[in-house]
Amino acid sequence: MQVIVVGGFLGSGKTTTIINMGKYLAEKGKKVAIIVNEIGEVGIDGDVIKKFGFDTKEITNGCICCSLKVGLRVTVTYLANEYKPDILMIEPTGIAFPNIIKKEIELMNLGEQVKIAPLVTLIDGSRFKYLMKEVKEFAMRQIIDAEILGINKIDLIEPIRIPILEASVQQLNPKSRVVLLSGKDTGESFENFMRLVLPDLEELSKEAPTEITEEIKPSKAAPSAPQETENSIEASKVGSYSVEFAVENGSLSTEVARELTTELMNTIKAKVLQLNPEFIGHIKLFLDNGSETVKQNITIYYEEPQEDVIKSKEGATPTLKILSAVSNVDEEAVKAAVNNSVHEVFERKQIKVNKIEHEHEHHEHEHHEHEHHEKHKHGDQEEEISE
Numbered sequence: 361m362q363v364i365v366v367g368g369f370l371g372s373g374k375t376t377t378i379i380n381m382g383k384y385l386a387e388k389g390k391k392v393a394i395i396v397n398e399i400g401e402v403g404i405d406g407d408v409i410k411k412f413g414f415d416t417k418e419i420t421n422g423c424i425c426c427s428l429k430v431g432l433r434v435t436v437t438y439l440a441n442e443y444k445p446d447i448l449m450i451e452p453t454g455i456a457f458p459n460i461i462k463k464e465i466e467l468m469n470l471g472e473q474v475k476i477a478p479l480v481t482l483i484d485g486s487r488f489k490y491l492m493k494e495v496k497e498f499a500m501r502q503i504i505d506a507e508i509l510g511i512n513k514i515d516l517i518e519p520i521r522i523p524i525l526e527a528s529v530q531q532l533n534p535k536s537r538v539v540l541l542s543g544k545d546t547g548e549s550f551e552n553f554m555r556l557v558l559p560d561l562e563e564l565s566k567e568a569p570t571e572i573t574e575e576i577k578p579s580k581a582a583p584s585a586p587q588e589t590e591n592s593i594e595a596s597k598v599g600s601y602s603v604e605f606a607v608e609n610g611s612l613s614t615e616v617a618r619e620l621t622t623e624l625m626n627t628i629k630a631k632v633l634q635l636n637p638e639f640i641g642h643i644k645l646f647l648d649n650g651s652e653t654v655k656q657n658i659t660i661y662y663e664e665p666q667e668d669v670i671k672s673k674e675g676a677t678p679t680l681k682i683l684s685a686v687s688n689v690d691e692e693a694v695k696a697a698v699n700n701s702v703h704e705v706f707e708r709k710q711i712k713v714n715k716i717e718h719e720h721e722h723h724e725h726e727h728h729e730h731e732h733h734e735k736h737k738h739g740d741q742e743e744e745i746s747e
Contacts, residue, residue: 362475363465364449364557364734367458368482369491369499370598370642371659371687373512374451375408376479377482382414384546385447387563393445395435397452397461405682407646408655411670432461433468440470447558453630455596455641455685457504477557482541486516486527487640487660494640494687500532508556508743510538515542561621598641599694600685605702607678608712612649614669621647621656624705625665629658630687630698633635637661641686648679682715683715 365383368374375396382392394414396406414612432450440446452461462479481502484491488511491499503509509529514522530538539553591649612620625645632639644657653676654669682704686694699715708711 361445361472362447362558363436363466363479364447364477364480365452365458365462366482367451367452367456367461367478367502368454368510369484369495369502370381370656371487371640372454372482372484372681373455373541373543374482377510377512378449378451378543379414380543380546380550381554381557385561386414390446390561391444393439393443393448395432395439395448395450395597397450397456399434407653408670411645411653411673414633415603429471432651436465436468436470440474455592455598455600457501457505458594460592460600467523467593478507478537479505480508480510480557482510482512483529484513484659485511485522485540486513488525488528490640490660492637494706496639497600501595503529503536506533506536508539508553509533510539510541510553512541513543514540515544537547593632597688599691600641600683600684601691601695601698602681602683603695603698603702604682604716605618605680605713606716607647607649611679612647614649614652617649617652617654618669620705620709621645621654621667621704622665624701625656625658627701627705628684628698629665631701632684632689632694633661635689635697636686636692639689642683643686644681644683646679646681648676648681650676651679659716694744695727710726720745 366374366378366381378394382394384497385392392414427693438447450461450465452458456479462476465476480726483499483503511522511525511529516526526538526540530536537556539556540549541553625643628643628645632643639661640659642657642659645655647654649672651672655670656665658665682698682702684694684698702713719744
């Protein structure tokens with residue numbers, strides 16, 4: 361089994377890249393598993409990846425040190441033994457140091473059958489100068505640790521600027537291989553990138569499936585995490601908040617869902633701009649009307665919301681999920697901006713929403729449930745928002 365860690369700051373295009381990598385590998389007959397580590401209790405990107413037909417397992421325990429120390433080890437072992445993928449891809453949250461996750465896996469001593477690919481870190485080329493302005497020290501640390509640096513979203517950059525950007529990035533980390541990527545291009549340059557990440561791709565399926573013999577029993581007390589893991593969120597100076605709401609008013613048409621998410625995104629963005637007029641980060645909304653999910657996201661202060669409509673799971677209940685992470689704004693202010701916006705927009709439209717409360721707990725029995733499931737359902741209470 362090959363393990364690939366794909367890191368990068370919030371909004372650098374990790375999920376799209378992982379989906380493209382997964383499709384590419386699946387077409388080559390490889391069995392792929394993906395672990396998404398979102399920050400906060402509400403798994404969002406895992407839902408998207410699930411819709412592309414990959415086997416996913418989310419670690420969304422909120423407490424990053426515990427989820428990465430206990431959750432990651434348990435999950436990797438479980439997937440290796442039960443699902444037996446040729447390739448396991450891990451997407452850390454955008455405000456983690458990907459190198460620490462790679463080291464965690466190396467320290468697991470999973471045996472000779474497990475090979476760890478070079479560490480991939482993505483940089484959104486279209487936001488590079490803003491990244492260096494708003495979260496410079498943090499972004500630098502992610503860049504310096506990388507073995508393969510993917511300058512992503514090159515379709516959004518003027519061609520004349522690309523060589524200058526390549527040279528600047530290479531200068532920041534002379535040891536890394538720098539590649540140009542775009543979510544829209546899975547042609548030759550993407551193939552070259554895949555060959556860099558997995559030079560022995562053709563050999564993979566010929567090996568016997570990985571079996572990890574060690575029986576992992578998660579300890580009740582999570583081992584103390586490396587100092588850096590706990591501090592990566594602090595170091596990023598990013599305030600993040602995730603929340604989920606049940607939407608009560610019967611079925612919403614996709615058109616109404618699109619109007620709602622646009623209005624909501626613009627309202628949240630306006631409030632965030634008051635907190636930091638030059639923010640960078642990621643605000644993501646998912647409104648599932650039961651048959652289709654309208655996804656909107658924004659990654660920087662000057663951007664218009666990007667919209668995508670994807671099919672929902674059969675018989676899904678209408679829900680709204682929001683994941684927000686904003687540079688140089690504290691968590692409480694982000695939380696207030698999001699909750700007040702939801703309250704204003706849905707009240708104006710006379711649609712009732714109830715916040716779904718997620719209990720904060722470290723699901724230590726999670727490795728018995730490798731099917732992606734709606735997290736913490738047994739611990740949810742619904743509470744109407746009336747603040």
